[in-house]
Amino acid sequence: MRFEKTKTNKLFTANADGTARSDPRVVRETVYVTEKNISFAIAPMIDWTDRHCRYFHRVMTKRALLYTEMIVADAVIHGDRERLLGDATAGPVALQLGGSDPDKLAEAARIGTGFGYREINLNVGCPSDRVQSGTFGACLMREPALVGQLVEAMKRAVDVPVTVKCRLGVDDQDTGPALDDLARAAWNGGADGLWVHARKAWLEGLSPRENREIPPLDYARVGRLKAENPNRFIGLNGGLQNLDHALEALNQCGAVLDGAMLGRAAYQSPALLREADGMFFAERRPPLSFDEIIGEMAEYADRHIAAGGRLHHVTRHMIGLFQGVPGARQWRQTLSGEAVRPDAAADILRKAYLHLRDHAAPAAASGLLAVRTG
Numbered sequence: 087m088r089f090e091k092t093k094t095n096k097l098f099t100a101n102a103d104g105t106a107r108s109d110p111r112v113v114r115e116t117v118y119v120t121e122k123n124i125s126f127a128i129a130p131m132i133d134w135t136d137r138h139c140r141y142f143h144r145v146m147t148k149r150a151l152l153y154t155e156m157i158v159a160d161a162v163i164h165g166d167r168e169r170l171l172g173d174a175t176a177g178p179v180a181l182q183l184g185g186s187d188p189d190k191l192a193e194a195a196r197i198g199t200g201f202g203y204r205e206i207n208l209n210v211g212c213p214s215d216r217v218q219s220g221t222f223g224a225c226l227m228r229e230p231a232l233v234g235q236l237v238e239a240m241k242r243a244v245d246v247p248v249t250v251k252c253r254l255g256v257d258d259q260d261t262g263p264a265l266d267d268l269a270r271a272a273w274n275g276g277a278d279g280l281w282v283h284a285r286k287a288w289l290e291g292l293s294p295r296e297n298r299e300i301p302p303l304d305y306a307r308v309g310r311l312k313a314e315n316p317n318r319f320i321g322l323n324g325g326l327q328n329l330d331h332a333l334e335a336l337n338q339c340g341a342v343l344d345g346a347m348l349g350r351a352a353y354q355s356p357a358l359l360r361e362a363d364g365m366f367f368a369e370r371r372p373p374l375s376f377d378e379i380i381g382e383m384a385e386y387a388d389r390h391i392a393a394g395g396r397l398h399h400v401t402r403h404m405i406g407l408f409q410g411v412p413g414a415r416q417w418r419q420t421l422s423g424e425a426v427r428p429d430a431a432a433d434i435l436r437k438a439y440l441h442l443r444d445h446a447a448p449a450a451a452s453g454l455l456a457v458r459t460g
């Protein structure tokens with residue numbers, strides 16, 4: 087992979103009084119020329135990557151692989167399928183399943199592909215108590231042979247790719263053999279790819295949240311796995327802060343990995359997704375302007391409300407959109423206040439944006455907001 091810097095845009099920064107000034111630095115628009123296909127994915131996140139979130143992310147990136155929240159196989163089989171799986175999102179979306187029963191996972195995978203999901207992913211990384219009591223998620227790091235059987239059962243049931251998302255190991259496991267054994271079992275079962283959250287999960291004593299922060303990241307370990315399995319798809323997840331960092335990390339693991347998966351950074355600073363298609367997929371189309379993003383999301387919210395939903399279901403995922411832009415605070419306040427009321431209409435979203443664009447950040451609007459270059 088090599089990088090080429092091609093274009094520059096002016097950057098506007100906020101003064102202390104909220105006005106904007108032109109910044110002597112420039113925003114370099116970087117075109118990444120990749121010598122191999124690099125995938126870009128947004129991680130499965132329970133309660134976050136629901137259908138409304140995925141719709142929002144899809145507005146900004148047409149090419150990223152979006153993951154659902156983890157859904158347990160039993161829920162898919164016995165629950166309200168339309169509510170759990172019915173999906174308004176176009177483009178590549180992967181369904182992440184949790185479970186440890188081969189027949190149930192196979193059945194859930196089959197049902198999922200009937201709803202149009204383009205990949206089925208098995209969760210071997212989630213450390214919550216609920217998951218541990220069901221013997222799935224990160225606990226499966228201790229049972230590579232079972233993981234192989236689960237993958238094999240799902241592969242027999244569907245003809246879309248089946249992948250696994252795992253950790254480096256759990257508790258006192260040695261991440262050398264633990265990850266090798268898990269990967270080997272997954273490949274033997276027929277897995278088409280492995281996403282590795284590049285840290286251990288400590289099942290005793292840490293909350294799920296702490297388990298995303300405290301065990302140290304080890305990208306080099308994932309790089310070694312790739313070096314030993316050059317023909318397998320191995321993607322990197324964990325602690326990637328933005329797109330530049332993701333590309334750098336993929337390149338600096340010792341072996342070039344096949345994909346980057348962003349979780350919290352993509353959710354909390356979603357505007358970065360505007361650049362993803364250009365950087366990862368050499369898409370020439372310029373990033374969508376914020377006018378266009380808000381326009382599409384407000385229309386989507388209109389439709390959702392007309393169908394009996396609430397504005398907040400949609401806007402709760404948009405709170406971080408203007409991170410770092412003057413007026414972002416008021417934007418956040420409106421979206422977590424007025425927009426939460428049961429009778430809130432999509433015009434609240436339109437007005438909050440117009441206020442930010444035309445009053446709070448008028449000069450910035452010409453730089454950061456209305457970027458539509460190329």
Ligand SMILES: Cc1cc2nc3c(=O)[nH]c(=O)nc-3n(C[C@H](O)[C@H](O)[C@H](O)COP(=O)(O)O)c2cc1C
Nearest residue numbers: 129130131132155156209283324325326348349350
């Ligand atoms: C709110 C939240 C919910 C999550 N739910 C899931 C899940 O359902 N399945 C899963 O495999 N990982 C889940 N994760 C972990 C993420 O997929 C990802 O592996 C982790 O956040 C590390 O990536 P990041 O540093 O880019 O956020 C969740 C993370 C968060 C923050």
